[in-house]
Amino acid sequence: MIERRPTQVDVAREAGVSRQTVSLVTRDDPRVSDHSRHAVLAAMEKLGYRPNVAARALAAHRTGFVGISLSDLVNPFHGELIELIRCHCEAQGLVPFIAPVGQDAADEKVAIERLLEMNVDGLILISPMADDESLDRIGSQVPTVVVTRNAGPDSVDLVHTDDRAGARAVVGELMASGYRPVVYLGVDRPVSGDSSRARIEGYRSILAEAGYEPRVEMVSPGEVGRALGRVVQEFGNGFGLCCHNDLIALEAIGHLEVFGLRPGRDVGVTGFDNSGISGYPGIQLTTVDQSTAAMARRAVDLLSERMGGRAEPVDVVMPARLVTRATSGRTGYLR
Amino acid sequence: MIERRPTQVDVAREAGVSRQTVSLVTRDDPRVSDHSRHAVLAAMEKLGYRPNVAARALAAHRTGFVGISLSDLVNPFHGELIELIRCHCEAQGLVPFIAPVGQDAADEKVAIERLLEMNVDGLILISPMADDESLDRIGSQVPTVVVTRNAGPDSVDLVHTDDRAGARAVVGELMASGYRPVVYLGVDRPVSGDSSRARIEGYRSILAEAGYEPRVEMVSPGEVGRALGRVVQEFGNGFGLCCHNDLIALEAIGHLEVFGLRPGRDVGVTGFDNSGISGYPGIQLTTVDQSTAAMARRAVDLLSERMGGRAEPVDVVMPARLVTRATSGRTGYLR
DNA sequence: GTGAAAGCGCTAACAA
DNA sequence: TTGTTAGCGCTTTCAC
Numbered sequence: 001m002i003e004r005r006p007t008q009v010d011v012a013r014e015a016g017v018s019r020q021t022v023s024l025v026t027r028d029d030p031r032v033s034d035h036s037r038h039a040v041l042a043a044m045e046k047l048g049y050r051p052n053v054a055a056r057a058l059a060a061h062r063t064g065f066v067g068i069s070l071s072d073l074v075n076p077f078h079g080e081l082i083e084l085i086r087c088h089c090e091a092q093g094l095v096p097f098i099a100p101v102g103q104d105a106a107d108e109k110v111a112i113e114r115l116l117e118m119n120v121d122g123l124i125l126i127s128p129m130a131d132d133e134s135l136d137r138i139g140s141q142v143p144t145v146v147v148t149r150n151a152g153p154d155s156v157d158l159v160h161t162d163d164r165a166g167a168r169a170v171v172g173e174l175m176a177s178g179y180r181p182v183v184y185l186g187v188d189r190p191v192s193g194d195s196s197r198a199r200i201e202g203y204r205s206i207l208a209e210a211g212y213e214p215r216v217e218m219v220s221p222g223e224v225g226r227a228l229g230r231v232v233q234e235f236g237n238g239f240g241l242c243c244h245n246d247l248i249a250l251e252a253i254g255h256l257e258v259f260g261l262r263p264g265r266d267v268g269v270t271g272f273d274n275s276g277i278s279g280y281p282g283i284q285l286t287t288v289d290q291s292t293a294a295m296a297r298r299a300v301d302l303l304s305e306r307m308g309g310r311a312e313p314v315d316v317v318m319p320a321r322l323v324t325r326a327t328s329g330r331t332g333y334l335r
Numbered sequence: 336m337i338e339r340r341p342t343q344v345d346v347a348r349e350a351g352v353s354r355q356t357v358s359l360v361t362r363d364d365p366r367v368s369d370h371s372r373h374a375v376l377a378a379m380e381k382l383g384y385r386p387n388v389a390a391r392a393l394a395a396h397r398t399g400f401v402g403i404s405l406s407d408l409v410n411p412f413h414g415e416l417i418e419l420i421r422c423h424c425e426a427q428g429l430v431p432f433i434a435p436v437g438q439d440a441a442d443e444k445v446a447i448e449r450l451l452e453m454n455v456d457g458l459i460l461i462s463p464m465a466d467d468e469s470l471d472r473i474g475s476q477v478p479t480v481v482v483t484r485n486a487g488p489d490s491v492d493l494v495h496t497d498d499r500a501g502a503r504a505v506v507g508e509l510m511a512s513g514y515r516p517v518v519y520l521g522v523d524r525p526v527s528g529d530s531s532r533a534r535i536e537g538y539r540s541i542l543a544e545a546g547y548e549p550r551v552e553m554v555s556p557g558e559v560g561r562a563l564g565r566v567v568q569e570f571g572n573g574f575g576l577c578c579h580n581d582l583i584a585l586e587a588i589g590h591l592e593v594f595g596l597r598p599g600r601d602v603g604v605t606g607f608d609n610s611g612i613s614g615y616p617g618i619q620l621t622t623v624d625q626s627t628a629a630m631a632r633r634a635v636d637l638l639s640e641r642m643g644g645r646a647e648p649v650d651v652v653m654p655a656r657l658v659t660r661a662t663s664g665r666t667g668y669l670r
Numbered sequence: 671g672t673g674a675a676a677g678c679g680c681t682a683a684c685a686a
Numbered sequence: 687t688t689g690t691t692a693g694c695g696c697t698t699t700c701a702c
Binding site: 005050051052053054055057058063065072073074075076078079080082083086087095096097098099100102113114116117118119141222225250251253254255256257258276277280281282283 | 340385386387388389390392393398400407408409410411413414415417418421422430431432433434435437448449451452453454476557560585586588589590591592593611612615616617618
Binding site for chain 3: 032
C-alpha cells in the first residue's frame with residue numbers, strides 16, 4: 001500500500017542522466033544544460049520525486065527549517081503572530097515548524113530540544129519561559145530570536161513591544177476617564193524580561209507619579225473571578241482594571257457583568273494585544289496594539305541576519321499604540 | 336561561537352566504549368551492560384550529546400515524528416485540541432510538529448508536502464481543505480488521520496463529532512425556547528465531508544421536520560455584521576441564530592448588542608465547540624461540546640494503529656453534547 | 671557541463 | 687555482551 005519514495009537515482013535513470021546532475025538541478029545550479037535540466041524536471045514530475053530532507057540535512061549541514069516554540073496556542077494574539085511569521089519565512093525561503101509546548105518550563109525545554117534535534121537552522125521563541133542561562137545555551141547552539149521579552153543573553157536577539165509605555169498609556173487613559181483606583185490584573189510569570197513584568201512596572205510607575213498606591217492582583221487564566229470578587233468587594237465600582245492581555249480582560253468583563261457592573265461605565269477595563277476579538281462591536285475593548293505585523297517581520301529578518309553570521313545581539317523595541325474603545329469610558333458608553 | 340555538535344564517536348571515546356554501544360544505549364537496547372550504559376549516559380551528559388535525527392531517519396527509515404497540519408490557529412478550539420494531541424503523542428513516544436497552514440488549499444498543500452519531506456511517520460490533519468483525491472495521495476504515502484471531517488478516502492482514518500446531531504440539538508433548543516425563525520450563520524467551506532456541511536444538513540433536517548423553511552447565511556469570520564444586519568432588518572427580534580462555531584457566535588453577540596438585542600432574551604444564539612470562552616460568566620453561550628479530549632486521544636490511537644500496519648479505514652464518530660447556557664434563553668436571562 | 675569518490679551520523683544485520 | 691560491515695539519500699570537492 002505504501003510505496004517506496006523515489007530517489008535521485010530513480011530520477012536519473014528516468015531522465016537518462018547521472019545522479020549528480022539530478023542533485024545539481026535540485027539545487028538550481030547553473031551549470032546544467034537546458035536539455036538535461038528539462039529532462040530531470042520532467043522525470044521528477046513523472047515519478048513524484050520529493051527530496052529526502054534527512055539525507056540533505058546530513059550532507060549539507062543545514063535544513064532551511066526554522067523552529068518556532070509557542071506555549072499558549074489559545075491566545076489569538078499568538079495565532080496572528082504565527083501566521084505573519086509564516087508569511088515572512090516563505091518570503092525568505094525558510095520553512096517554519098511549530099513545536100507545541102505544554103504548560104511549564106520543563107515542557108518548553110523538551111519542545112526546544114526537539115527542534116534542535118531536527119536540525120533547525122534557526123529558532124524563534126515566542127514568550128519563552130526559559131531562564132537566561134537556558135536561553136544562552138540555546139542561542140550559542142543555533143541562531144535564536146526571542147519574541148516578547150525585553151531582556152536576554154547576548155547570544156539571542158530580542159523583539160518586543162514597549163510594554164512599559166503600553167501599560168502607562170492604558171493606565172493613563174483609565175485615570176483620565178476618572179476611574180479610581182486603577183487595579184492591575186496580571187498573570188504571574190516570574191521570567192526575567194517578561195512582558196508581564198514590564199507592564200506591571202509601567203503601571204506602578206505612572207501610579208507613583210500620580211501619587212497613588214499600586215494594587216496588583218495576580219491570576220491564572222480562567223480564574224479571574226475570585227480576584228475580581230475581592231476587588232469589587234473592596235472598591236464597589238468606579239475603579240479601573242488594567243488587564244495583562246485581552247483574554248484576561250474579556251474574562252474580567254464577563255465577571256463584571258455578573259456583578260451588575262458595566263464596563264466603560266461603572267468600571268473601566270483595558271486589555272493588551274489588540275487581538276481581533278477586542279474590536280468586535282459589543283466588546284469594544286480599549287487595548288494596546290503591538291504592531292504584530294512589524295514584529296513578525298523583524299523577528300524573521302533578525303533571524304536571517306543571525307543565520308548569515310551576525311554575532312552582536314540586537315534588541316528591537318516596537319511601539320505600543322493605545323487603542324481607545326468603549327471599555328475605558330471616554331468614547332461613549334456601549335452598554 | 337557555534338561549536339560542532341558531539342556525535343556518537345565523541346561519546347564513545349569519552350565513555351571508553353565502542354560507537355555501536357553508544358548507539359545501542361540511545362535505542363534502549365537491553366543487551367548493554369549496566370556498567371557500559373552508565374558510562375555512556377554520563378559521557379552524553381558531559382558532552383551535551385543530542386542524537387542527530389537526520390542521520391537516524393536516514394538509517395532507520397523512521398523519525399517518530401507526527402506532522403500536524405492546522406489552518407486556523409486563532410480558533411481556540413484548535414488550540415485546545417492540539418494541546419491534547421500533544422499529550423497523547425508524548426504518551427505514545429511520538430513527537431508532534433505543527434506545520435502552519437496559510438489561507439487556502441494551496442497553502443495547505445505546501446505545508447503537508449513539507450511535513451512529508453521531513454519524513455514524518457504519520458499525519459494528523461485538522462480540518463483540512465484538501466479534496467478527497469489529494470487526501471488519498473497523502474494517505475497512501477503515510478499513515479494519516481483526518482480530524483473533524485466525516486468523509487474521506489479509504490487511505491485515511493476519520494475522527495469527527497456527530498455534527499449533524501449537534502446542530503439538531505442546538506436548533507431544537509432554540510425552537511423549544513420559542514425563537515422563530517431559526518437562522519443558520521455559517522462559514523462557507525465547500526469541502527466534502529466538512530463539519531460545516533454536516534451542521535447545515537442537521538439544521539435543515541430538523542427545520543424540515545418541524546415544517547419550517549431554512550435560512551442559511553454564509554459569512555467569513557470578521558464579517559458577521561453585514562449578514563446579521565440583513566437578518567435583523569428582516570425579522571426584527573425573536574429569531575434564533577445557530578452559529579457554525581463559538582467564534583462566530585461571539586461575534587454575532589457583539590453585533591446584536593449594537594442593535595440593542597439581548598442574546599438569550601430578544602434573540603437566541605448558539606455556538607459550537609464549547610471552547611473555554613463560551614462558559615465565561617457574562618458570555619454563557621449555549622453550545623455543543625465535541626468531547627475534545629476523547630477526539631484527541633482517538634486520533635493519536637488511530638494513527639498508532641495505522642503506523643502499526645492496519646490498512647482498513649476507521650471512522651470514529653464522537654457524540655455531540657448540548658451545553659445549555661444563557662444565550663438560548665431557557666436557563667434565565669443573563670443580560 | 672558532467673561523472674567519480676568520499677563522507678555526513680546513524681542503524682541494523684551479522685559475526686565474534 | 688560487543689565489534690564489524692554495509693548502507694540510508696544526499697551534497698560536495700575534484701577530476702574529466
